[in-house]
Amino acid sequence: MTEAGSILIVDDEAVALRNLERVMSKAGYRVTAVQSSEEALTLLEKQEFNLLLTDLRMEKVDGMRLLKTCRELHPDSEVIMITGFASAQTAVDAMKQGAFYYITKPFRLDEVRKVVAEAMEKIRLRNENRSLKQQIEALQDQVKIVTQDxxxxxxxxxxxxxxxxxxxxxxxxxxxxxxxxxxxxxxxxxxxxxxxxxxxxxxxxxxxxxxxxxxxxxxxxxxxxxxxxxxxxxxxxxxxxxxxxxxxxxxxxxxxxxxxxxxxxxxxxxxxxxxxxxxxxxxxxxxxxxxxxxxxxxxxxxxxxxxxxxxxxxPLAQRKGDIPLLAQYFLQKYAVQMKKTLNNIAPDVLEILQRYDYPGNVRELENIIARGCAVSSGDRIELAHLSEDMRQQGGITLPGKGETMPTLEQQEKTYIRWVLNELGGNQTAAANALGINRSSLWRKLKGYQDAQ
Ligand SMILES: Nc1ncnc2c1ncn2[C@@H]1O[C@H](COP(=O)(O)OP(=O)(O)OP(=O)(O)O)[C@@H](O)[C@H]1O
Ligand SMILES: [Mg+2]
CATH class of the missing domain: 3.40.50.300 (P-loop containing nucleotide triphosphate hydrolases)
Incomplete structure (x- = not known):
């Protein structure tokens, strides 16, 4: 608690009440002291106190009833019960009902002060834990948009x-x-x-x-x-x-x-x-x-x-520079989720990933990486961990030459998409520029979509 804790003290014995009030106020708590247990009940119904310090034996409403009400209405509050006689049974009952502690009369004031301080410390720790937990949850929930585009x-x-x-x-x-x-x-x-x-x-x-x-x-x-x-x-x-x-x-x-x-x-x-x-x-x-x-x-x-x-x-195809970054981000995400040691993507896989056009955009890239993570057992996503369709995006290597080249089909697709893009997506104009009729262009585009 950053501010002083609040205490409701209830005792129908005037002298005991004044003593407790004086000691607790002196210890720096915000104290409300009432002699009538009925009044205490009304207060509890309206307001939350960090701590209820109550006598057990009182007329009309007894301490046990106040304890129950307090536990029900304010589960974060603590209750300390003061019993007139050292009855083991009532003490046990009070603890069973969720009291923090019980004190027997006649009590020493420094004993009460110590128990109250302990209860307040428990509340402070609980609040602190809760707020740390909330901060961690908030951090985990932070939306992360990965990009360098x-x-x-x-x-x-x-x-x-x-x-x-x-x-x-x-x-x-x-x-x-x-x-x-x-x-x-x-x-x-x-x-x-x-x-x-x-x-x-x-x-x-x-x-x-x-x-x-x-x-x-x-x-x-x-x-x-x-x-x-x-x-x-x-x-x-x-x-x-x-x-x-x-x-x-x-x-x-x-x-x-x-x-x-x-x-x-x-x-x-x-x-x-x-x-x-x-x-x-x-x-x-x-x-x-x-x-x-x-x-x-x-x-x-x-x-x-x-x-x-x-x-x-x-679309992702228009910001291909984000592909390696997103791939790495998803790799880490799924490696943690799937409890794997994966930390790398093979260069030929990255090349395929960068060449591909992603009609399903970032979600599709995420799925490709998730699949790779699921089927890989080493620390890298390799070519073999991609689907057959993705592997075919790979291109050809001429005998004796190390370089991988796009296939004719890939080249045609890239070229058609480039022309279409340059002409603002106008299919009629693109078909004219490419020297094919509009329906052939449409068929080709549809074929690219269906293949994904
Ligand atoms: N820049 C990014 N950084 C990290 N994750 C991303 C990014 N963009 C998209 N994602 C992830 O890709 C997936 C798809 O994103 P999202 O659901 O927001 O797309 P959408 O545009 O709403 O798709 P739809 O139109 O299909 O509803 C989600 O898992 C999202 O977390
Ligand atoms: Mg959506």
Missing amino acids: DGMLSLLSLARQIAPTDCNVLVVGESGTGKELFARYLHQHSTRNSGPYVAVNCGAFSKDLLANELFGHEKDAFTGAHSQKKGLIETASGGSLFLDEVTEMSPEMQVKLLRVIQEKEVLRLGATQPVKVDIRVIAATNHDLAEAVRSGVLRQDLYFRLNVVTLAIP
């Missing part, structure tokens, strides 16, 4: 800059690029980080279920609604609400969400009175949202509300 580093610094503001954020990027990781990062760096972080995958629920999950319901709102249920929006109040796959929301739901964001209140299904909520919305999608608005899948007004700031996470 300039674009990603500026994205991270933008995220840190906007995190403490309450503005809604839209995170876009292909599947597996780290959208959810960024959402958790934003929450952790926000002023709401001691509040809840609630993640909802809008694509994982049917329309009705999603409404029920997000908004909750009143008792009897529909058949089967036996009791009132708080929705996830209410649960997230004071913290952040992460809405994943936000384009999967029905038009009705979008109107309701818009209302939540604008009015800062939520109406449970079947309710007449809205409930105030204080949330920050982080939405994510791997679709093109401007396109979703154009085609009417997403309301424009909701899009504007969600998209106060956009964090666009680049």
Whole structure:
């Protein structure tokens, strides 16, 4: 305890009470002394004291009852019982009920002082342990975004800059690029980080279920609604609400969400009175949202509300410099998790990893490393620990030459992707530039996707 511990002293004998009060105050504790055990009971119901020092034999409410109440209401408090006579049985009973210690009357004041100091020390140690544990847990939960890519580093610094503001954020990027990781990062760096972080995958629920999950319901709102249920929006109040796959929301739901964001209140299904909520919305999608608005899948007004700031996470193929770093990071993570001595990745494996395009982005790289860790028994991930498909990314070595070259197919794939990228993803223009028709290009691209 950084501040003096608090003690409630209860004794219906005035002289004993005054003596204890005087000694404990002098020892520096914050003391409340009451002669009436009923008053003590009322106090305990309203307030927590670090320590209850009570006489056992009292009229109306006895010490045992105070002990029980205190243990129930304030499990972190300690209780010291003072017994009028040295009855072994009552002492045993008191200890069984969770008293820290018992003292028999007549007592010496320095004896009481010593026992009280011991109880306070126990409380202090327990609090200290708890706070250390919380600090360790917080450290373990720290979101770690591994990167050395300039674009990603500026994205991270933008995220840190906007995190403490309450503005809604839209995170876009292909599947597996780290959208959810960024959402958790934003929450952790926000002023709401001691509040809840609630993640909802809008694509994982049917329309009705999603409404029920997000908004909750009143008792009897529909058949089967036996009791009132708080929705996830209410649960997230004071913290952040992460809405994943936000384009999967029905038009009705979008109107309701818009209302939540604008009015800062939520109406449970079947309710007449809205409930105030204080949330920050982080939405994510791997679709093109401007396109979703154009085609009417997403309301424009909701899009504007969600998209106060956009964090666009680049695909892993556009930041290949991160591959060795991420590979090493995942290697360490899975080596610890799988209790293995792995600490290295063979150079030919790294080469394959760097050449590959990762349609599944960081998640796919993570899975490749996890697989490698699982099947390797040495301290390195070797070629043999990659899947057949991955090994085929390896390329060819000409007889007599040490250098590994890409296969014709790999070369074609890389070239097609480069042209497509240079032309802003426009397949018709890319097909023209490559001198093939659009459907052949489409077939080739589809083939690359299916092969992954
Ligand atoms: N930069 C990074 N550093 C460390 N781990 C990362 C990084 N990016 C992604 N990951 C890890 O990759 C996996 C996928 O990330 P995440 O779930 O955030 O992707 P996502 O974009 O939300 O994917 P989806 O669109 O499929 O939902 C997670 O295990 C995440 O921890
Ligand atoms: Mg996700």
